[in-house]
Amino acid sequence: MEGLKPGRFVMERKVVATVLLALTMMQTTAYAQVISDLPVPGGSEVQAQVQSGPRTPPPPVTENINRHYADVANLDQISRKSGGEPYRFHLAQPTQVRYLELTVRASRVKIHEATVTTTRGQRFVIREFNNSDVLSAGALLTSENLNLNDDVRMIELRMESYSQPATIALKAIGNNSVPRLTVQRPVSAPPVTPSQPSRPVDTRLKAGDQVVSVSASTRKVYDGRVVEAYQNGKVLVRDADDGKTYVRDQENVHKRISCNAGRVCEGEEVMAYPIGEGKAYSGRVTAVYTGDLVKMRDADDGKEYYRASKLVHRKVNCLESLCAKDRVVSVLNDKVYFGSVVAVYSNGLLQVRDDDDGKTYPRKMSAVSKEVKCGMGFCRGDRVLSQGGSGRYYAGRVESVYANGLVGVRDDDDGKVYSRHYTKLSRAR
DSSP: OTTOOHHHHHHHHHHHHHHHHHHHHHHHHHHHHHHHTSOOTTSOHHHHHHHHOOOOOOOOOOOOGGGGSEEEEEEEEEOOOTTOEEEEEEEEEEEOEEEEEEEEEEEEEEEEEEEEEETTSOEEEOTTTTTOOOBOTTOEEEOOOOOOSSOEEEEEEEEEEEEEEEEEEEEEEESSSOOOEEEEOOOOOOOOOOSSOOOOOOOOOOTTOEEEEEOTTTOOEEEEEEEEEOTTSEEEEEETTTOOEEEEEGGGEEEEESEETTTEETTOEEEEEEETTTEEEEEEEEEEETTTEEEEEETTTOOEEEEEGGGEEEEESEETTEETTOEEEEEETTEEEEEEEEEEETTSEEEEEETTTOOEEEEEGGGEEEEESEETTEETTOEEEEEOTTSOEEEEEEEEEETTSEEEEEETTTOOEEEEEGGGEEEOO
């Protein structure tokens, strides 16, 4: 201690004591900060967060994400027709549907039949909707998981309103994309405009009427004119082929008229089907008669034939989603044909011109699928890798996409277009 002044020693001890006191206070404060991060006893987690200042927000609660892939179509003025009428809900872009929900918004309704149709043309019954009870306003039906591997292109419900026209809402929940719904009401045949003023058709026979006579024994048909009609039900007819007169029973003599019960009129383009062994002939109506008889000139040979009106079907612009000039693909006995719709008829038959030979063929709508802009994740112009029937892979470009899942691909190696199912394609990144 020599050389150290007593006053200086005392001051240094005070400094050391002050430093130790400061360190003790800092530790106490840090301990208090750690304690403040813990939940308040008897309090909530939210209270602890408020006391401790800003914290990282918790992740949002994720509900069933599939509900985001949903679309709702509303349908009102449902028919009261006994047995119901079919209402179709088309998917603008075919996609996999997980399940369906139907809510009755107004009045009461019964679902007689409920089905879904896939891009492969297969129909499946929706068991929870099919042949339902009479559902009152506010009722909710939910289907089971559909478990379909193929994309759905249409939902069809045959429904009947009770008391007042009903209103329903149909929700479709998709697996991976939104199933956009459009509603198609039952298609009523457009009214036929007769060539003469609309009035009740006078079927009574009188002198000068143009008629055809049908032989009761041979069923052969003869053109002619009425010479006289008698009260006993007999008719004197002069045939056009030989100029001779014949007495015939009135029930075998049919008068020429403009239109047949509003179904077919003179001059209309028509198709006769089925003729013989299921053959179809297109042509034009040249005459219509009472007794449900039609004369038409076939397009293939230019000859005239008499046919029962129930076998003659009018040409229309569109039927369901198919119209004249639409590009289509036809699948017949596992063979595929690309082509274009030439004509559509009221019985659901089409005239399709195939690309490969340029010829026109009658086809049922069930065998034909319309080209779409994009489908199943593929669009025209996409670069793809295709797997052929042999298992080999071919690079190429998408030329066309169809609602039934088929895709036309032009291979790079030979420049030809091949039909391949979309499940055999892989798109370039």
